[in-house]
Amino acid sequence: MQHAQLILPAPAKLNLMLHILGRRADGYHELQTLFQFLDHGDELGFAVREDGEIRLHTEIPGVPHDGNLIVRAARQLQRQSGCRLGADIWLEKRLPMGGGIGGGSSDAATTLLALDRLWQLGWSEERLAELGLALGADVPLFVRGRAAFAEGVGERLQPVELEEPWFLVVAPQVTVSTAEIFSDPELTRNTPAITVRSLLAGGGRNDCQPVVEKRYAEVRNALNWLNKFVPARMTGTGACVFGSFPNRDDADKVARQLPVTMPGFVAQGRNVSMLHRRLEALAQGVNA
Ligand SMILES: C[C@](O)(CO)[C@H](O)COP(=O)(O)OP(=O)(O)OC[C@H]1O[C@@H](n2ccc(N)nc2=O)[C@H](O)[C@@H]1O
Ligand SMILES: Nc1ncnc2c1ncn2[C@@H]1O[C@H](COP(=O)(O)OP(=O)(O)OP(=O)(O)O)[C@@H](O)[C@H]1O
Incomplete structure (x- = not known):
């Protein structure tokens, strides 16, 4: 490097x-x-x-x-x-x-x-x-x-433009293959389209979550654990699950209680990727 x-x-x-x-x-x-x-x-x-x-x-x-x-x-x-x-x-x-x-x-x-x-x-x-x-x-x-x-x-x-809360992301120690989840016969593929406006007003779910929960006990356990503190959801086709917090301290407090078998990290949600922030700084000659 x-x-x-x-x-x-x-x-x-x-x-x-x-x-x-x-x-x-x-x-x-x-x-x-x-x-x-x-x-x-x-x-x-x-x-x-x-x-x-x-x-x-x-x-x-x-x-x-x-x-x-x-x-x-x-x-x-x-x-x-x-x-x-x-x-x-x-x-x-x-x-x-x-x-x-x-x-x-x-x-x-x-x-x-x-x-x-x-x-x-x-x-x-x-x-x-x-x-x-x-x-x-x-x-x-x-x-x-x-x-x-x-x-x-x-x-x-x-x-x-979304709120930018703090997330605790829990990473169960399994790798979920995206192709495997998308080819599962039990995956529901008929959710009606919604408008972005109704979505931003709240709601939504992850349609892949029931299929992954069924196949992977580690993901199920992570969701159950995090759900004791905040509503937990899976990202993409898993395996990571996340919950949101209004500030870093609250997220850190829960992160400190994670069992050793369930690694995780705390990070803030951002509407502009840090890659683009960095490229913009470079374009302006800032060596930050
Ligand atoms: C589901 C998401 O995680 C949402 O962020 C992504 O769209 C998946 O993105 P990814 O991991 O980069 O997936 P890709 O490498 O494009 O596709 C992996 C496999 O997932 C399935 N796949 C993926 C995306 C999609 N919209 N439909 C699919 O059926 C296909 O079987 C594909 O062969
Ligand atoms: N640079 C890379 N980093 C990570 N995985 C890579 C890379 N190049 C190829 N791969 C392969 O791609 C697979 C998926 O990796 P990735 O970390 O992107 O999964 P993911 O987080 O589930 O992605 P997504 O959210 O897009 O489904 C890995 O299991 C690995 O075999």
Whole structure:
């Protein structure tokens, strides 16, 4: 990381609600979801290589180098832009994988925005988001960096202004496969569409939660534990669950009581991703 020219965050997200409206012919699901960012995430470092190679210097156990979303994002951008430069990339992984908080998608989006800058491509966010969609349904959200109501398969984004409470996120020690949950016959796929206005007035749920709770005792236990303090809900297709608090102290107090078998973290919900805050500061010449 000490050789990096540019160090940028890759924040987590929460799905504050997630409704499944139907299934498309290609197997993907039509959904409605409300996304907010957390001020907690991975960190990535980047340096330009003149030889065109893309090298990620940090290994993630179980993920081959060429299958890592960071490498796949970099190679796609290189291919589509025709750029002859390469990159050395370092990763500090802090987010649990397969947790429904978007770690891989966020790493991919940070890579696209970082290399667009270092390779001086001048691509619009729109074009980068379009490229990102091929890597994962949540990548466009992280490229855009604004809390949003999402429709379609998650790519039609409408920015929203939400309260920014503190969350306690509990990470049960299991990995939930998104594909497995979406292919479960018991998943309900017929929630009627709602308007963003009615949603912001309160309500919503996570349609994937009953299926995950049934399959994973660890997720069930985490929900039961957190529900003793505040209403608890699952994010994405799990495994992480969260509850909100009006201030950091209240969230910390509950976090201190977490059993050792149930790690968690406290973070604030943010309407502008910390990646975009950092890029704006850089554009203004602030070295914060
Ligand atoms: C459900 C969410 O977590 C909400 O934030 C995301 O949309 C999932 O995003 P992701 O993990 O990046 O998922 P992808 O890598 O795009 O898709 C993984 C698998 O989930 C299923 N999938 C995903 C998104 C979607 N709208 N419908 C689906 O059916 C598909 O089987 C797909 O093969
Ligand atoms: N840079 C990366 N970080 C994390 N996972 C990666 C990465 N690259 C590839 N993967 C693969 O993607 C899978 C899903 O990882 P991720 O952490 O994005 O899941 P998630 O939090 O459930 O995402 P989502 O909320 O988008 O469903 C991992 O199990 C891993 O095999």
